[in-house]
Amino acid sequence: SVHCHNDLGLAVANALEGLRNGAERVDTSFNGLGERAGNAATEEVVMAVHTHSADVGMAVRVDTTKIASTSHLIVKLSGMEVQWTKPVVGKNAFSHGGGIHQDGVLKDARTYEIMTPESIGLVSADRRMHVGKLSGRAALSAQMHELGYELEKEQLDSAFEMTKLLLGKKKVLEEMDMRYIATSVLQKSVV
Numbered sequence: 001s002v003h004c005h006n007d008l009g010l011a012v013a014n015a016l017e018g019l020r021n022g023a024e025r026v027d028t029s030f031n032g033l034g035e036r037a038g039n040a041a042t043e044e045v046v047m048a049v050h051t052h053s054a055d056v057g058m059a060v061r062v063d064t065t066k067i068a069s070t071s072h073l074i075v076k077l078s079g080m081e082v083q084w085t086k087p088v089v090g091k092n093a094f095s096h097g098g099g100i101h102q103d104g105v106l107k108d109a110r111t112y113e114i115m116t117p118e119s120i121g122l123v124s125a126d127r128r129m130h131v132g133k134l135s136g137r138a139a140l141s142a143q144m145h146e147l148g149y150e151l152e153k154e155q156l157d158s159a160f161e162m163t164k165l166l167l168g169k170k171k172v173l174e175e176m177d178m179r180y181i182a183t184s185v186l187q188k189s190v191v
Contacts (some may be wrong), residue, residue, distance in 0.1 A: 001023060001024070001025045001026075001027065002015050002018030002019070002023040002025070002026045002027065002040075003026075003027040003039075003059065004018075004027075004037075004039065004040045005034065005035070005036055005038070005039055005087055006038045006039060006040065006064075007036060007037045010040070011032070011039055011040035011041070012040050012041060012044045012045055012048065013038040013178040014040070015028065015045050015182065016045065016048055016049070018055060018058055019049070019056055019057075019058065020055075020057065026038070026045055027039065028040045028041060028045050028067055029041070029042060030042045030043060030071055030074045031043070031071055031074050031075065031078075031080065031082055031086070031089065032044070032069055032086075032099060033074070033078060033080060039166075041087070041088070041089040041177075042085075043067045043070075043071060043087075043089050043120070043142040044087050045090055046060050046062050046064060046136035047064065047067070047088050047115055047120070050062075050064055050113050050115075051115055055059060057079065057081075063120055064120055065118070065119065065120065065121040066121055067088065067089065067120040067121055068089060068120045068121040068122050069121050071088075076110075077111075082183075087091070087118070088115075088120060092126040092128075093124070094113065094117050094126055095126065095127075095128045095129075095130060096112065096128070096129055096130070096139075097129075097130045097132050097134055097135065097172075098135070099134055099135050099136030100130075100132045100136070100139070102129050102135060102136065102138055102139035103136060103138040103139070104139050104144075105127070105128075105129075106142055109127070110134065111128075113120065113127075115155075117131055118156070129142055129143060130169055130172045131163060131167075131172065131173040132167060132171060132172045132173070133167050133171070135163075137157075137160050140156065140159060140160055141156055141177055144156075144178065145174065146181055147178055147182065149181060149182040149186070151182070151185065151186075155185045155186065158188065159181050159185045160184045162181045162184065162185065163181060166181070
């Protein structure tokens with residue numbers, strides 16, 4: 001049996017190493033809740049074994065599609081919010097802001113994601129592309145498409161220039177900003 005606390009952020013790594021070296025059981029807690037710095041997070045251990053079963057030499061017999069809903073229930077019952085950047089269940093676990101990453105994920109999500117939102121009980125819409133200072137045309141085009149706008153190459157170039165101007169004043173574009181840019185670019189094309 002392995003029981004690891006997360007004082008140095010190594011609880012999951014130590015739990016996995018215990019499993020690789022013959023431990024038959026790992027004590028975990030959802031969202032890593034526990035005394036001091038918490039314990040090995042159930043969702044992280046489960047998904048690490050699930051995605052690397054050959055390396056660990058075992059498979060999980062857990063319905064991983066219940067992970068997100070269980071995590072949300074624990075938050076509701078405990079009153080302990082999950083960090084946005086928390087592995088597996090954090091709000092940003094399937095968020096992409098850099099242009100190269102966004103383009104890669106749009107082409108094949110496996111490029112930068114070891115698991116899918118669906119594998120933990122979310123939907124593909126939970127994968128977010130934030131249009132920010134590091135975003136490229138691919139993410140902008142995808143966001144416009146999601147909002148129902150199909151832009152030609154020249155229109156996309158104009159929209160990208162407007163995006164850069166707006167991002168001089170704010171960190172990330174919101175839906176309202178995107179709609180403003182799209183309608184502005186489309187109106188210019190008609191005139």
